[in-house]
Amino acid sequence: MRQSEQIRVGESLLHCIDNKTTALADRIYSQPTQEYICQDVAGKEHELFFRKTPICVGLSGLLPEKETYYTHDLSGQPFLLTRDKSGIFRAFLNVCRHRGARIAESCGKRSSFSCPYHAWKYGLDGKLIARPEEISFRSSPKENHALTELKAIERNGVLWVMPQPEGTMDLDTHLDTIDTDLQNFKLDNLHHHETRTLTRKMNWKLVMDTFFESYHFCVLHKNSICSIFHENLSTFDTSGDHFRLIFARRTIEEIRSHAKSSWDVLPHIVSIYVLFPNTVLVWQADHIELWQIFPGKNAPEEAVIQLSFYTPEKSVDESSKRHWDNNLDLVLHVVENEDFPVGEGTQKGFHTGAQSHITFGANEPALAHFHRTVTNKLKHE
Ligand code: FES
Ligand SMILES: [Fe+2]
Numbered sequence: 001m002r003q004s005e006q007i008r009v010g011e012s013l014l015h016c017i018d019n020k021t022t023a024l025a026d027r028i029y030s031q032p033t034q035e036y037i038c039q040d041v042a043g044k045e046h047e048l049f050f051r052k053t054p055i056c057v058g059l060s061g062l063l064p065e066k067e068t069y070y071t072h073d074l075s076g077q078p079f080l081l082t083r084d085k086s087g088i089f090r091a092f093l094n095v096c097r098h099r100g101a102r103i104a105e106s107c108g109k110r111s112s113f114s115c116p117y118h119a120w121k122y123g124l125d126g127k128l129i130a131r132p133e134e135i136s137f138r139s140s141p142k143e144n145h146a147l148t149e150l151k152a153i154e155r156n157g158v159l160w161v162m163p164q165p166e167g168t169m170d171l172d173t174h175l176d177t178i179d180t181d182l183q184n185f186k187l188d189n190l191h192h193h194e195t196r197t198l199t200r201k202m203n204w205k206l207v208m209d210t211f212f213e214s215y216h217f218c219v220l221h222k223n224s225i226c227s228i229f230h231e232n233l234s235t236f237d238t239s240g241d242h243f244r245l246i247f248a249r250r251t252i253e254e255i256r257s258h259a260k261s262s263w264d265v266l267p268h269i270v271s272i273y274v275l276f277p278n279t280v281l282v283w284q285a286d287h288i289e290l291w292q293i294f295p296g297k298n299a300p301e302e303a304v305i306q307l308s309f310y311t312p313e314k315s316v317d318e319s320s321k322r323h324w325d326n327n328l329d330l331v332l333h334v335v336e337n338e339d340f341p342v343g344e345g346t347q348k349g350f351h352t353g354a355q356s357h358i359t360f361g362a363n364e365p366a367l368a369h370f371h372r373t374v375t376n377k378l379k380h381e
Contacts, residue, residue, distance in 0.1 A: 157187025176240030
């Protein structure tokens, strides 16, 4: 974050503290409960947001060197992500061009893939290199059997994939200016520490909602993060469909005693970048948490949630590994034991007929922006 932006953010947060306020929407917003439980809506969302929209699949550190690969299945499309021998990030469908078997599992380092069924061999650039009993296939040249490639772009340390093979990926239009800040964080230098995956009985949008306000911090999280952060207090800035929230740690008071030109606001904030539709990048002073939220197999009632930790340095010994593991455990402990049980109860409540709409207050502008964007996009599809 540039110094001028740090000053702007610091001023906004101190203003909110002094005036006991937060970034505000101009009105309350009524959100239909139907949109969390309707099969028809879920089907349209799947098609529009998880097939026709670029998906963030991770940060550059997911593929830390040449000739590494990572499989990613959460969108429902089996992605095989690679960094080929030239260092280029690529994405394919993890489907053998002989008879359709998956050609790779998990992640790792290798210079080629051998299909487990009949051993057709592919390069990390997707080309079919060899196949046993070549003579039996000679009327169909190898060039016709490369892996099906997806549009893939690595930009400012973020890996983007277009889930379906057809169509184009226009990231400039898609991202608007949301990644201007991200450039300064040098995300491409980070190491992938670990990824964990959870499944919860919540609509994917309800999981997203969890991140969008600090109004609940000292109620739901009174025994955990309330003591660390100011409640009901954040900045809110939009960039097209995307947005950024910044929460203030209670330590932010320390900057009052320094000249503005020398403010170092970063240790006192947590920045939440929401990359529409389903990615939440949490910038912490010392690491990044990347949340990817997908509809589960039993959508609209289920979501699959993936949390990845990216750290400034690779964990080379047990104690640094333990440090980040503990950090990850702590984050998951709060969401799993505090946020998501409430979310699962809320999801059930949507079926009761208690109310046709839920209400986002003026103090919850990010929720309104997110749901307005979802609704408008589905309407115009
Ligand atoms: S299905 Fe892959 S080699 Fe036959
Ligand atoms: Fe929470």
